[in-house]
Amino acid sequence: MTNSPSSLPAQPPLGDIVLPCLNEAAALPWVLDRVPDGWRAVVVDNGSTDGSAEIAARLGAHVVHEPRRGFGSACHAGLLAATAPLVAFCDCDASLDPGELPRVAAPVHAGTADLVLARRRPTARGAWPLHARLGNRALSRMTRRRTGVRLRDLGPMRVARREGLLSLGLTDRRSGYPLQMVVRAADAGWRIEEIEVAYRPRTGRSKVTGTWRGTWQAVHDMRAVLR
Known part of the structure; x- marks a missing residue:
C-alpha cells in the first residue's frame, strides 16, 4: 500500500532559527514569511508589550x-528550546533576511x-549607523588579537550545530x-567562516545599536567578554 502525501510523516526540520524579540x-x-522551508522559527519573547508573542504564535x-531581560538571555533560551541539528540566530527586526539561511548554513x-x-553589507543609507559600524570594527580588531580569527x-546572523553550541557553555546574558x-568557539578550535549578506534598515526603533548609548553598552559588554 502506497502512502498518500498527507499520510507521510512530517520531516523534522533541518534547523531552528532563534529570533530574539522585544516589541517587533x-x-x-x-x-516569519521569509523563514525558508526546512527551518522552524523559534521566537523568544523578551517582555514585549506590543503583542509580538501573540502575532508570532498566530x-x-x-x-x-x-x-529575564537581555539579548543573551533571549538567545540562550532559544538555544535551549531548539531541537534541530542546526541552530541559527537572527535579529527579528527585518534588517536581515531569513531567506539567506540556506546559503549561510551550507x-x-x-x-x-x-x-x-x-x-x-548595507543596502541603503542609514541601514548601519556610523557609530554602530565603528563599534563593530573596533570589536573585530580586538577579537582578532584575542583569538587569531580574522573577522x-x-x-547577529550565524549558524552552528546545536550540540556544539551547547558544549561551549555560554554564560553571558x-x-x-x-x-x-x-571566542569560545575559537578557543575550542572551531572552523569559523563569514558569508556576506544584505543588511537593510530595520523596522521600528532599535534597542541597542540604533543609539550611541546602546552601542556603548554593547561594546562595554563585549569588551568584558574579551577580558
Missing part, C-alpha cells in the same frame, strides 16, 4: 517566553565549517553573548 510586532510578519512560530551542513557568521563583522560564542 511591525517586523514579525515579514520576518503566524505559526514556536514561541518561548524569557522574562558550510556547516556540509561539514566544512563549524560556525558561519553573516557579514553585513570583519560580529554580525547581555550584549556580549554573540562575542562569547565566537
